[in-house]
Amino acid sequence: MLKPLLILCSVFAAASNYGAAQATVRVEPENLKGPRVLEDQTKTTVIRDYLQAWQGLHAALEQNRPDLLSADFVGTSKDKLADTIQQQAALGIHTRYQDVSHDLQIVFYSPEGLSVELTDKVEYDVQVLDHDKVTAAQRVSARYVVVMTPAEVRWRVRVFQAVPD
Amino acid sequence: MKSRLAIVLSGLTLAATQLALAQGGSLTVPKSVEAGSAFSIPSAGTGKATLYIIGPGQVLKRDVQLGQTTEFPAGTLYDAGRYLAVLAGGSSPETDGFDVVPAKSPATLSFLAKPSRLPVGLHNGITGAVYVFDAYHNLIVTPMPVSFELSTPAGTVQRTVGSHEGVAWTALDSTAHQGIDRFVARIGDVSTVRIVGQVPGDPCGLKMSARQDGQRLDLATEPVRDCSGNAVPDGTIVTFTETFHGGLSTVDVPIKRGIAEVQMPIYNGATISVASGVIMGNQIGWGK
Numbered sequence: 001m002l003k004p005l006l007i008l009c010s011v012f013a014a015a016s017n018y019g020a021a022q023a024t025v026r027v028e029p030e031n032l033k034g035p036r037v038l039e040d041q042t043k044t045t046v047i048r049d050y051l052q053a054w055q056g057l058h059a060a061l062e063q064n065r066p067d068l069l070s071a072d073f074v075g076t077s078k079d080k081l082a083d084t085i086q087q088q089a090a091l092g093i094h095t096r097y098q099d100v101s102h103d104l105q106i107v108f109y110s111p112e113g114l115s116v117e118l119t120d121k122v123e124y125d126v127q128v129l130d131h132d133k134v135t136a137a138q139r140v141s142a143r144y145v146v147v148m149t150p151a152e153v154r155w156r157v158r159v160f161q162a163v164p165d
Numbered sequence: 166m167k168s169r170l171a172i173v174l175s176g177l178t179l180a181a182t183q184l185a186l187a188q189g190g191s192l193t194v195p196k197s198v199e200a201g202s203a204f205s206i207p208s209a210g211t212g213k214a215t216l217y218i219i220g221p222g223q224v225l226k227r228d229v230q231l232g233q234t235t236e237f238p239a240g241t242l243y244d245a246g247r248y249l250a251v252l253a254g255g256s257s258p259e260t261d262g263f264d265v266v267p268a269k270s271p272a273t274l275s276f277l278a279k280p281s282r283l284p285v286g287l288h289n290g291i292t293g294a295v296y297v298f299d300a301y302h303n304l305i306v307t308p309m310p311v312s313f314e315l316s317t318p319a320g321t322v323q324r325t326v327g328s329h330e331g332v333a334w335t336a337l338d339s340t341a342h343q344g345i346d347r348f349v350a351r352i353g354d355v356s357t358v359r360i361v362g363q364v365p366g367d368p369c370g371l372k373m374s375a376r377q378d379g380q381r382l383d384l385a386t387e388p389v390r391d392c393s394g395n396a397v398p399d400g401t402i403v404t405f406t407e408t409f410h411g412g413l414s415t416v417d418v419p420i421k422r423g424i425a426e427v428q429m430p431i432y433n434g435a436t437i438s439v440a441s442g443v444i445m446g447n448q449i450g451w452g453k
Binding site for chain 1: 197215217219220221222223224225226244245246247249251253258260262264266277279280289292293294296302303304306329330331332334336
């Protein structure tokens with residue numbers, strides 16, 4: 001079990017390293033509450049796409065560009081993040097979200113295979129810029145609940161919500 | 166790497182000034198706020214400042230008078246998540262974090278039910294998964310009992326499942342009777358309905374008879390039914406095969422008004438068989 005876990009960690013570290021600073025990634029053994037078996041390939045893809053979504057989040061909120069959300073987010077989560085970008089733009093604010101570490105666990109794979117839920121104990125740095133002047137910077141620890149659904153060629157984030165640990 | 170370095174350096178700079186303010190304790194944020202409810206943030210000191218509420222789901226900015234309480238009316242902050250409150254006034258910003266938690270009452274159920282059509286008598290053939298959301302489309306992760314009901318012409322099957330991390334699921338057998346069923350997921354007064362069509366299964370006990378009509382044989386099946394007695398729908402293909410003296414003749418016939426019938430030439434010593442898909446029926450030997 002340890003060997004596959006280490007391999008997964010390496011793969012995901014590389015994935016999250018794409019285009020940005022490296023976040024450490026730990027993947028817990030899944031604790032599935034559904035009847036459907038989660039194949040390793042599906043698990044790898046879901047986690048890779050989730051980590052890439054953080055890169056999309058980072059770019060979209062930093063540049064106030066909602067179009068950058070489309071590759072990674074869908075439905076409610078995309079709408080909410082797009083609203084945030086609108087609010088930021090209206091207020092002259094930019095935010096930088098940089099993920100530092102992830103501790104992931106897949107907790108549900110729906111019976112028909114149309115959704116995967118995972119939890120992520122994540123640490124990230126937030127930097128707030130008001131009219132390009134840094135107003136605050138803070139490291140945040142949060143536990144996220146994430147629901148992903150399959151799209152044409154990848155999984156997209158449909159629910160992206162921090163919950164009290 | 167540059168962006169990480171920039172965040173770390175600015176964080177260090179700000180941390181020094183924040184430490185000084187933190188000792189003053191001028192910013193007091195609630196530990197958690199229910200989505201959509203009113204809340205307030207008091208501040209200490211004098212002068213003007215700017216209060217930011219920052220999260221991936223929402224961003225707010227208010228000009229505040231230090232020493233007064235900033236009120237946020239109901240409906241202002243509604244997206245659940247982790248937020249950062251930043252009080253920036255002069256050169257000494259102060260930050261603190263708090264949670265916006267989903268409302269307690271569910272408002273919508275996202276119900277994934279599959280399939281929309283299936284054969285009767287299938288064990289665990291119908292599955293449903295429900296995600297529970299509040300009025301602001303926040304996922305309610307507090308465990309809740311979710312009732313699943315499958316209403317069929319033969320009766321209702323009901324099962325209650327507790328949600329975990331905002332989701333509950335079930336699997337139910339399709340019944341022995343064809344028809345249009347209502348599959349309902351419910352929490353209290355909130356429900357979502359999906360329609361599931363149960364259709365007859367494969368033909369069962371397929372049987373034909375033969376009758377001579379001059380130089381031809383009239384072949385007809387008995388009413389074609391599945392193993393639960395449901396009539397197999399018209400249009401389902403039934404295949405009649407006649408083998409004779411090394412020859413073979415095959416005719417595909419759709420079921421009409423419950424039966425399939427065809428005329429085939431008579432050959433002494435012929436064997437005639439009937440099938441539908443992979444389901445074999447009886448065989449008839451003709452003459453010798």
